[in-house]
Amino acid sequence: MSAVTYRRPGLVARDHVFQVPLRHDEPAAGQIEVFGREVVAPGNEDRALPWLVYFQGGPGGKAERPLSTSAWLRRALQDYRVLLLDQRGTGRSTPANRQTLAGLSAAEQAEHLALLRADSIVRDAEVLRKRLIGDEPWSVLGQSFGGFCALTYLSLGPEGLRQVMITGGIPTLTGHADDVYRAAYPRTLRKNDAYFARYPEDAAIARRVVEHLAEREVIMPTGEQLTPERFQTLGIQFGQASRFDALHYLLEEAFVGDVLSDTFLRGVDAAVSFAECPLYAALHEAIYCQGAASQWSAHRVRAEFDEFDWTRSGRVNFTGEMIYPWLFEQDPSLVPLREAAELLAAKADWPHLYDLDRLAHNDVPVASAVYHDDMFVDRDQALESAEQVRGARTWVTNEYEHDGVKASPVVLDRLLAMNRGDA
Template sequence: MYETCSLADSTPDHVAGTWYSVPDLRLRDHRFTVPLDYSIDRNASPEISVFAREVVSGMNSRTSCTLLVFYFLYSSYLRCCCVFFLQRGTGLSTPLTPSSMSQLGSAEEIAEYLKYFRADNIVNDAEFIRVRLVPEAGPWTVLGQSYGGFCSVTYLSFAPQGLKQVLLTGGIPPVGNGSTADAVYRACYPQVIHQNEKYYKRFPQDVEIVREVVKHLAESEGGGVPLPSGGFLTPRGLQILGLSGLGSSSGFERLHYMFERAWDPVIVPGSRKQISYYFLKAFENWLDFDTNPLYALLHESIYCQVDLLNPLLAFLNPLLFWFKGDSSLWSAHRIRTEDDGKFDAIRAVKEGRPVFFTGEMVFPWMFEEFHALSKFKDAAHLLAEKKDWPPLYDIAVLNNNKVPVAAAVYYEDMYVNFKLAMETASQVAGIRLWITNEYMHSGLRDGGGQVLDHLLGMLNGRKPLF
């Protein structure tokens, strides 16, 4: 059965692997050679490789349905043919790591190369794959989790002809005029504070433990301690643990267990107290910058784009149709100074307050304190100053959307602000929303079957309109 619905022989721009099996599933890997820059002639653009994994469950075949999944689905839930798509620059899709990017010479070359790794080109890759993978090049259903949801809304904006349905989980981006990086972080910081308060309410014993660690770091030589792979752990670096620790269902516990082993035992009386190697290694493993610097380099750029001018002005002067958008200029770092010291770790210790962790934020000093990022410092500054980012969304197209869309919106999502998500939802014609506080941002991982059942039910008429 599987061979009868398998792909044709491989082509120069598509290498299809052979089917293999794991319990209850049949899988096949695909590697596509795509242009780095879709805006120029294919022969003139450098090429990269994009990886996708085709998964078929039970007796289903590829002719029944094809679901494109942005990022892996952390669930055994699978009822059709799924294509797990690893975005360019990650996983097996020409991964951009400190070692691979060392092939690029200057900071300018790195910044120029990385500008092609945002959602606009991720969608171009998806369309490249769709016409080669889907039977008769038909449309497919897209599931976008988190940033995958942002990419899905870009897909709706610029290539809706490739979409049958769209499912969004914790991934409705800010799209309106004025939805700058500054606006996003002004909205997100209060939710980060709320998550900190919830964490310390669950683990009140950690208030003092975290303060002790901050005090130790601040009083150490140079204001911090060396990390196992190089770099330096400072009080502000410690706060970045909130990136993963505060936003998912199991993050609180993982963070707490990590701080349980923050200190080496004093086995010789009178020895100086010191932070354990276990804790320092766990800190580095948690952040993962050594294997995925792309997040730190490009995160703020996902909130940067040019805006469309008033159509009348465009008609009067086509040269004014586009104008330069805002650069991020280290938005999270600047907006953090507006909090009246709430995120100042050393000040919190002095004032006897809980030390607040930060959230999904990138700061310029990270490129000095973390060894894996240090070689990208100059490139990071160039990207933060870049103004001419291309558009990621088209509000006019979204206003006239015809593709069925269902979205799970998590009320206390730390990464995707609820208010901004609602503003975007009001711009997407026909979108159906499931607003819930039963799950955090990790709802798809924690309850994939229930979440997908609910969203598909909304699209397929099994859930009432009201």
């Protein structure tokens, strides 16, 4: 374990790098590095503060970098020593991407990627906890996929937990990926309705763009082609309040005369590329798999919703977080992982991520924010799952979108109060 300390206005940070087993059930199979950034408020460096570990959303998302302290972190630093964890395969942890996996066969790539799910992430966290604070439990804040990890933590190692807070991240505990996407497509359509109600003139621009892309080859500044279906993936931005309007500002500068502008194409490329987060695409459906294959669930289920077929629908509707097999043919950061992705989609022997009996007998305080209109996590599935966790308390609100915990300190403050019994 190594540590480097530095200061910036509002916080003091210490960087840690840990060696952990690639396979926790087979330590001799090799080691990888996991990175964590310890953060405290100035003046608290030497105080005996309780620890809070932050599980980032994703999958495949590195912990946020505190360029400007987000709402939840400002609140957390009042009481905690925070660990911003780069989950295995991401950020400064040993990365997993087309470059680092290039020397492996497709089967070896798939085998490695399968070790990057919530169960392994939680076991990594337990190694870090024991090395940092020994037998003391710590608190967990899980955002989005981080909430999935928190429930896996409650299933695999509740003795390491003082309390759990979850925001926009309670998954179905027993459902198939098909159940997830059959609920997700209608939610995404409602976000499209809300977007076009706000910007009705954008419907004609979106139609013009998609027809333009269908008629000719359009190359983005990175050298890759923009296709109609890839353009439609910009709807992923509708799920966060901070990004909901981003598509409008792209579309209002879409054309220069009869061609798509460089400004538009550069902005689209930044939004649709998986270069910074390839694991999001490679593992997105795998996070729902327990003893069954996904078989490209989002792709199959999409056929049940003609509204997303722009050639048959009166309006160009944008998709959300869905991952499709053709992404591994069109995105250069994913193309080298295409065969591995096919193997992962066909993999049926995924281990279970949740221990329903252990959750039913849970005695760790659990508080969660369930966003009523969350585009990414289904409200009804979340509430059904929360009922299976003994003592879990839920706060259902339509005041915030999926990124609510980053937007307002009220969210974390409310969850802490719920676990104290003050709310």
